Amino acid sequence: MDNKSKKYQSNSLLRGLRILEAFGAGRAQMTLSQIADEISVTSSAAFRFVHTLEQEGYLIKNEAERTFRLAPRVMELGYSYIKSLDLNDVAASHARHLRDLSGFSVHVAVLENTDAVYVFRAMSPSPMVSNIPVGSRLPAFATSMGRIMLSSLSDEEIDRRFKEYEFQKFTDATIGTLNELKIALKEDQKRGYTAQASQLAEGTNAIAAPIHDRSGYAIGAVNISGHHNQLGLNEHLINMVLDCAKRISEMQ
Structure with missing residues (x-):
């Protein structure tokens, strides 16, 4: 040097x-x-x-x-890198299939501390496309994929990660406190998916489901997102996303 x-x-x-x-x-x-x-x-x-x-x-x-x-957090650094590489290879074909089937953009992300890191994207040809570039880091508490990944963590781990965290208000609906986040995560965990209007930008809806490894640990998430006038938070689309996440999980 x-x-x-x-x-x-x-x-x-x-x-x-x-x-x-x-x-x-x-x-x-x-x-x-x-x-x-x-x-x-x-x-x-x-x-x-x-x-x-x-x-x-x-x-x-x-x-x-x-x-x-x-501490286990050291392992998380390397594991996040490894799982992002694995997910790129494993998720690609299933994510593209979901895009073709649903007509909406599909993203895959992993969780790093309090961020959702986007590792794969299959863009929709729709002119009203939701497009988040690979490599983007977004606050997990305000994204559909971040939320469903956080919901797999214990209350103690959520407390550790969000200790003294500053919750930023991106929209009127954005979660504003740790207590609000914990309540939302309990509901996400119970459902097994997140379906919501975007808490980052007005006018977008998203549906996300967790990707699990063989031990049942949530190693990532997949979602579809699009303009709220086109993407309804309905059972048909929710099942599409859940099925895609299940297929990716089975290949881990």
């Missing part, structure tokens, strides 16, 4: 990443002094990095043994 590139590096971020990389075979747990030695800093400097990683959910402290270990 040349000197110009190094100039833009964040040393704090690099040290945080090296702490996470230091855990591995034979080093499932480490003390603060061991972590400090690993990244060549003082214990007081290491404490700041470790405290931040713990607060953000990447490390867990064992108070009794005064050691730290990786």
